[in-house]
Amino acid sequence: MENKKRYYPISQYLKETFNKKVYKITLDGGFYCPNRDGTISKGGCIFCDETGSYSRCNDKILSIQEQIKKSMDKLSAQFKAQAFMAYFQSYSNTYANVEKLKEIYDSVFFDERIVSISIGTRPDCVDNKKLDLISSYKYPWIEYGLQSANDETLKLINRGHDFECFKKAVIETKKRNIKVCAHIILGFPNETKKDMLNTAHKLAKLNIDGIKIHMLTILKDAPLYEIYNKNPFYLMNMEQYCETVCDILEILPPTCTIQRIAGTGYSETTIEPQWVNRRFEILNLIDKIMIQRNANQADKFNRK
Numbered sequence: 001m002e003n004k005k006r007y008y009p010i011s012q013y014l015k016e017t018f019n020k021k022v023y024k025i026t027l028d029g030g031f032y033c034p035n036r037d038g039t040i041s042k043g044g045c046i047f048c049d050e051t052g053s054y055s056r057c058n059d060k061i062l063s064i065q066e067q068i069k070k071s072m073d074k075l076s077a078q079f080k081a082q083a084f085m086a087y088f089q090s091y092s093n094t095y096a097n098v099e100k101l102k103e104i105y106d107s108v109f110f111d112e113r114i115v116s117i118s119i120g121t122r123p124d125c126v127d128n129k130k131l132d133l134i135s136s137y138k139y140p141w142i143e144y145g146l147q148s149a150n151d152e153t154l155k156l157i158n159r160g161h162d163f164e165c166f167k168k169a170v171i172e173t174k175k176r177n178i179k180v181c182a183h184i185i186l187g188f189p190n191e192t193k194k195d196m197l198n199t200a201h202k203l204a205k206l207n208i209d210g211i212k213i214h215m216l217t218i219l220k221d222a223p224l225y226e227i228y229n230k231n232p233f234y235l236m237n238m239e240q241y242c243e244t245v246c247d248i249l250e251i252l253p254p255t256c257t258i259q260r261i262a263g264t265g266y267s268e269t270t271i272e273p274q275w276v277n278r279r280f281e282i283l284n285l286i287d288k289i290m291i292q293r294n295a296n297q298a299d300k301f302n303r304k
């Protein structure tokens, strides 16, 4: 591989697809979350704080076009970026009626350097009309929060949906040629390594196109903090996390783009584990383990 990674990073996919330097621009479309406003629940997922686990990504005062222009200028100057993927990151970005969604999504395509759109949301927050709309844009992606394929875990963390809901959403999404990226979290207190790898196997079976993997993190203002304070539970260390990430990489399909395996959190809101903020160390250790194992992404991918 050109970049010598033993997995398929999103940067490589973007280079191969567009033949130029494409960067993601994170956007705040002003959406909120049905798991916080009382529609599903008021508490939200237990690991998520009021910012949506760093979900609010831009100055809310700026319009979408202003957010894009600001990021385009910065990324062009800093990295010589030539094109951009507009990524709606904050909260649930399909949580509005389809007319409103069209107005918001349309607004990103004011500059021809926007070559793709990616929309982060919950799997229970899409329907056929919304998916049809999203499929009408250039190179569309949807990023679905799943966190775990284990229904017991989904209950424990108050996700408000089960794995079946995620599966149905992925099937409907892929039917429309929209690419799917799944977000998962490793290290829930009830989960064994077998559970975490089972999540990877289920995602591989759905042939997902991308993944973001996070370590469970106790944030200062998340409900999990109170639970952890009363009853501290074991949190994986960096080595255990990296070993598990490598196991997952070996299970995933070769075409699955690896979009995040080390976080970009804020150390001031992280209670535990503090190592999650040592991003480059994590990435280097994952590279090292893959080399030591002489392993590559998809080595254990089961095509059946």
Ligand code: SF4
Residues within 6 Å of the ligand: 033, 034, 035, 036, 043, 044, 045, 048, 049, 052, 053, 055, 091, 092, 122, 145
């Ligand atoms: S993680 Fe996402 S779905 Fe869960 S409460 Fe936070 S914003 Fe809502």
